[in-house]
Amino acid sequence: MRTPLFIFWQFVVAAALFGLFRYIGNDYVFFAGYTVLEFIVLATAWNILGGYCGYVNFGSAGFFALGAYSTIFLYTVGQQADDIFPESMAQVTGLIFPLPLPVLIVFGGMVAGLVGLGMGYLTLRLRGVFFAIGTLALAVVLQTFIVNWSFVGGSRGAYVIPPNEIAVLGPYIQYLFLLMLLLVVVALTTARLIERSRLGYGFATIRDDELAAEACGVPTLRLKLIATVLSGALMGMAGAPFPFYIGYVEPGSAFDLSYAVNSIAMPMIGGTTMWAGPMIGAILLGTLQQLATVTISSAANLLIVGLLLIGFVIVAPNGIVGLWQKWIGSRWKS
Amino acid sequence: MDFNLLINAIIAGLMLGAFYAAVTAGISISFGMLDIVNIAHPAFILLGSYIAYIVNVELGVDPIIVSILVLPAFYLLGGAVYQIYYLSFEKYGQESLRGLAFFFGLLFVTEVCLLLIFGVDYRSVTAIYMGPSLRFWQLEFPLRLLVPALASVAMFLGLQVYLSRTFIGRAVMAVSQDPMALRLMAVDPTRIKRIAFGMSIATASMAGAFLIIIQPVIPSVGRDYIGRIFAICVLGGLGSLPGTLIAALLLGVIESITSVFYGPSWSPAVSFGLLLLTLAVRPSGLLGR
Numbered sequence: 001m002r003t004p005l006f007i008f009w010q011f012v013v014a015a016a017l018f019g020l021f022r023y024i025g026n027d028y029v030f031f032a033g034y035t036v037l038e039f040i041v042l043a044t045a046w047n048i049l050g051g052y053c054g055y056v057n058f059g060s061a062g063f064f065a066l067g068a069y070s071t072i073f074l075y076t077v078g079q080q081a082d083d084i085f086p087e088s089m090a091q092v093t094g095l096i097f098p099l100p101l102p103v104l105i106v107f108g109g110m111v112a113g114l115v116g117l118g119m120g121y122l123t124l125r126l127r128g129v130f131f132a133i134g135t136l137a138l139a140v141v142l143q144t145f146i147v148n149w150s151f152v153g154g155s156r157g158a159y160v161i162p163p164n165e166i167a168v169l170g171p172y173i174q175y176l177f178l179l180m181l182l183l184v185v186v187a188l189t190t191a192r193l194i195e196r197s198r199l200g201y202g203f204a205t206i207r208d209d210e211l212a213a214e215a216c217g218v219p220t221l222r223l224k225l226i227a228t229v230l231s232g233a234l235m236g237m238a239g240a241p242f243p244f245y246i247g248y249v250e251p252g253s254a255f256d257l258s259y260a261v262n263s264i265a266m267p268m269i270g271g272t273t274m275w276a277g278p279m280i281g282a283i284l285l286g287t288l289q290q291l292a293t294v295t296i297s298s299a300a301n302l303l304i305v306g307l308l309l310i311g312f313v314i315v316a317p318n319g320i321v322g323l324w325q326k327w328i329g330s331r332w333k334s
Numbered sequence: 335m336d337f338n339l340l341i342n343a344i345i346a347g348l349m350l351g352a353f354y355a356a357v358t359a360g361i362s363i364s365f366g367m368l369d370i371v372n373i374a375h376p377a378f379i380l381l382g383s384y385i386a387y388i389v390n391v392e393l394g395v396d397p398i399i400v401s402i403l404v405l406p407a408f409y410l411l412g413g414a415v416y417q418i419y420y421l422s423f424e425k426y427g428q429e430s431l432r433g434l435a436f437f438f439g440l441l442f443v444t445e446v447c448l449l450l451i452f453g454v455d456y457r458s459v460t461a462i463y464m465g466p467s468l469r470f471w472q473l474e475f476p477l478r479l480l481v482p483a484l485a486s487v488a489m490f491l492g493l494q495v496y497l498s499r500t501f502i503g504r505a506v507m508a509v510s511q512d513p514m515a516l517r518l519m520a521v522d523p524t525r526i527k528r529i530a531f532g533m534s535i536a537t538a539s540m541a542g543a544f545l546i547i548i549q550p551v552i553p554s555v556g557r558d559y560i561g562r563i564f565a566i567c568v569l570g571g572l573g574s575l576p577g578t579l580i581a582a583l584l585l586g587v588i589e590s591i592t593s594v595f596y597g598p599s600w601s602p603a604v605s606f607g608l609l610l611l612t613l614a615v616r617p618s619g620l621l622g623r
Contacts, residue, residue, distance in 0.1 A: 056434045058373075122614045129371050130613055132434055133564045136373075137606035140561050144603035155599070257557065261442050268435050299449055306442035313432045313439070314422045 007189055014181045021177070030173045034245060036286035037180040038238050042259065043266035043278035044187040045234035048194060049227045050264070051272030054207035055128050059119075059135030060263040062142045063232045065254035066115055067108030067239025069146055072158045072249060074099055074107060076151060101179060105240040112236020113229045115142075120228035124221060143255045157250030160243040176241055187234050191275040194230075203227060235263075258302055262289075265309040271321025280320050338472050343594040344587055345473060349483040351586020353548060355579045356486035357541040357559060358566040359493055360534035365564070366573035367510040368527050368534075370419065374437040375563065376556030377444035378535050382408065382542020383457075383551045384448060390459040397459045398485055401543035405536050412535025415440075416528045441556070448553040456550035464547070482544035489540055493533075494575045506530040510573055558602060565609035571619030581620060 001009075021029050042060060049055050077084060078097030085093050099107075115138075123134035147155045166175045194200045202223045205213035214220050243249045262285065270281025285305060292301035316323055357379060364372040385404055386397035423433040463477035497503035505526045508516050513523040545551060566585055570577030585605055593601040612619065 050431065054431050056431060058438065122610060126613060126617050129365075129434075130568070130617065132371070133373075133561075133568070134610060134613055137561050137565070137609045140558075141603050141606045141610070144600060144606075148599055257442075261438065264435055264438060268432075272431075299446055303443060303446040303450070306439045306446060309439035310436060310443065313435050314418070317432055 003189070003193060006192060007185065010185045010188060014185060018178060018181065022174070027171055027173055030171070030177045031245075032290045034173065034177050034180055035290065036283060037177070037184050038242075039262055039266060039282040039286040040184050040279050041180070041187045041238040042235055042263040043270070043282040044184075044191050044275065045231045045238065046263040047267040047272055047275075047278045048191060048234070049224075049231040051267050051277070052194065052200060052203035052207065053224060053227050055124070055224065055227070056132040056264070057135045057228075057231065058132055058260055058264070059137075059139040060235055061255045061257060061259040062135070062139030063112045063116065063235035064239035064242070064259050065139075065142065065146070065251070066112040066232075067105075067236035068242040068249055068254045069152055070108045070111045070236070071104045071240045071243050072152045072160060074104055075160050075243065076158065101175075101241060101244065105179065105183070105237050108240030109233040109237035112239070113233030116228045116232025117225060119232075120225045124224045124228065139255060139260070143251050146251045146255075153250065155251060157248055157253075158243070159248050162244040162247060172244070176245055179241060180238075183234075183237055186237075188275055188279060190230065190234070191278075195275055199223070199226065258305075261302070261305060261309070262286075265305050265312075267319070269308055269312045269319055271319030273318065274321050277319055277321040284320075339594060340591070341472070342474055343590045345475065346479065347587030347590030348583055349475075349479040349586070350548075350590055351583035352483035352486045352490075353479075353541075353544050354562060354566055354586050355490050355582035356482075356537065356544055358563045358570075358578050358582055359490055359575070360537040360541065361563045361567045362570070362573070362575055362578045363506070363530055363534040363537075365567055366571075366578075367506060368530055369510065370416075370424075370527075370531065371434055372437055372531075372534070373434070373560060373564075374440040374444065375534075375538060376559040377441045377448075378408070378411075378538035379542045379545060379559065380448060380551060380553060380556045381444060382539040383546040384452060384542075385539070386543040386546055387457050387459055387551075390461075394460075396461050397543040397547055398481075398540070401540045404539050408539040409532040409536040412532035413528050415535065416531035420524060420527070441560075445553050445556060452553065454552055454554075456552055457546070458550035459546050461547065478547055482547050485540070486544060489537065490575070490579060493537070497575065502526070502529060506533075507573075561602070561609060562605045565605040565612070568609060568617070569612045569619055571621040574619070574621040577619060577621030 017033075021033060042064065045063075046057060046060055049057055075098070078093075078099060081093040081097050082090065119134065119138050120131075123131045146152060152158055162172050164172060166172050169175050169178070194203070202213075202218055205216070205218050206220050206223060210220055239254070242254065246253070266281035266285050267278040268281070269285060270279065271277030285308065288304065289301040292298075292304055312319060318325075360378075361372065361375050364370045364375070382401055382404070386400045389395050389400045390397050419433060419436065423436065463481045465477075467474055467476040467478075468480065469475070497507060505516060505521050506529070509523050509526045509530070516523050516526065545555075549555075562585065566578060566581045569585070570579070570581035585608065588608070589601045589604050592604050
């Protein structure tokens with residue numbers, strides 16, 4: 001399928017989904033759906049670096065929180081614009097703030113992407129394991145900074161008051177849901193484009209044998225940096241609307257380790273070799289978690305994710321997509 | 335800067351550092367020597383803490399004695415984990431991505447299980463050395479830090495002597511350098527690795543007991559130690575136990591000084607910042623090969 005057609009079909013599916021949810025007409029569906037969509041973006045973003053290049057990022061929560069906190073930062077600046085900027089700029093600031101959410105999302109993506117670049121430059125020259133540990137370290141360093149930075153709320157947390165209603169759509173959550181749907185389209189299209197381009201083949205050579213790739217003239221460091229920036233930026237973009245979704249953000253919830261474990265588990269369970277893998281994993285696990293949270297408890301749903309992750313990496317290393325491809329393959333033969 | 339405060343901060347840091355050395359010993363073996371990135375190590379340490387806690391509360395046995403008694407169980411647990419890891423990943427050369435995910439999952443599952451069993455309340459143990467502290471002139475040695483610190487150093491020295499003097503120990507050192515050569519000496523590298531991984535998990539039992547003596551624990555406290563132990567391990571130089579000890583003491587002192595003079599909320603950033611700095615400037619660590 002050509003890319004424009006692929007994008008078209010994505011929009012068709014997205015529109016159908018949105019229409020269905022509107023038809024159900026219950027705001028809870030949008031709240032739950034938003035979380036699942038958020039996980040699709042996170043999982044796809046993780047997979048760009050983890051699945052295609054084979055570099056494990058444990059710091060998804062850090063990148064996610066970067067997006068969330070850049071939103072809070074700009075929001076707080078907007079709230080206190082009169083105190084921060086000189087009197088003469090009141091007219092300008094009055095025009096700029098409050099910034100529309102799409103701008104915040106792009107900004108969050110840029111911040112997270114830049115941090116990803118710096119982080120990658122520090123650790124990607126070493127063996128893959130060091131990158132993994134470094135990302136873990138990054139998340140904690142960032143959390144410590146946020147806890148000690150009172151402008152964005154510190155350890156107290158910060159309130160963001162989302163508008164109740166929005167023009168045309170009605171409830172604000174529907175607007176958030178729609179934005180997240182758009183992000184999903186962006187993420188999936190990016191992943192699929194990478195898969196089919198020179199970039200994707202470059203990533204695959206890194207994953208399979210980095211030394212050989214380097215020897216053949218593949219610019220491995222540059223490719224890895226590209227992957228880190230893309231992946232980090234998408235995670236930041238997924239995190240940017242989070243304050244408006246939740247209304248109150250504190251470091252513990254934004255840096256929650258469950259983001260890290262989910263964004264690893266979902267691609268691993270879905271399959272890391274194809275763009276559809278993370279999406280399948282995220283839809284399955286995300287829905288399962290929503291159900292488990294409502295029916296059992298939120299601690300239990302993390303247990304389920306952990307057990308599924310362990311089970312899948314041992315039994316089905318290529319995830320659901322891998323199982324499916326194997327099944328098709330065996331049917332073809334017989 | 336108050337001189338007295340500084341000296342006491344350094345002493346506290348040294349004792350804390352000795353404890354960090356015990357916590358890191360296991361990672362030094364598994365990550366440094368066997369190349370197994372066991373990020374679930376803190377979870378095993380917490381398991382040790384909670385076992386010490388149960389026995390201490392139910393029977394009143396000293397936590398350190400409990401941890402020594404359960405050493406064999408932890409050793410077997412480690413062997414079993416390694417066997418799963420070997421059969422599922424290492425055998426096929428897939429340890430990098432999936433092995434990491436496996437241990438990450440293990441970390442999570444253990445933590446959530448502890449959470450479901452013990453809840454989120456802080457748990458602590460009782461022992462005769464919890465309250466009092468020794469005093470020389472102006473210098474304070476709280477026994478609840480001093481006892482684990484001395485026990486850590488003893489454990490660490492024992493480990494170092496074992497690894498450098500016995501056949502198995504030397505084989506463990508060798509397996510990190512050249513498994514093929516080891517095979518030519520008629521030693522099964524997998525068996526040696528299993529033994530070594532068992533030992534690394536066994537140290538977690540003792541480290542867990544020290545941990546719960548030093549501070550009350552909740553299941554999520556293990557996360558704070560992930561960065562710390564890897565920072566120490568990398569800073570000390572992979573596979574070097576003396577380097578680990580030096581790095582642990584260094585980190586303990588820096589953390590203690592930071593927390594005394596700048597506030598405890600900054601201390602997590604110290605270890606991680608140090609880790610990032612080491613990775614950027616000198617990835618082979620202080621005493622690395």
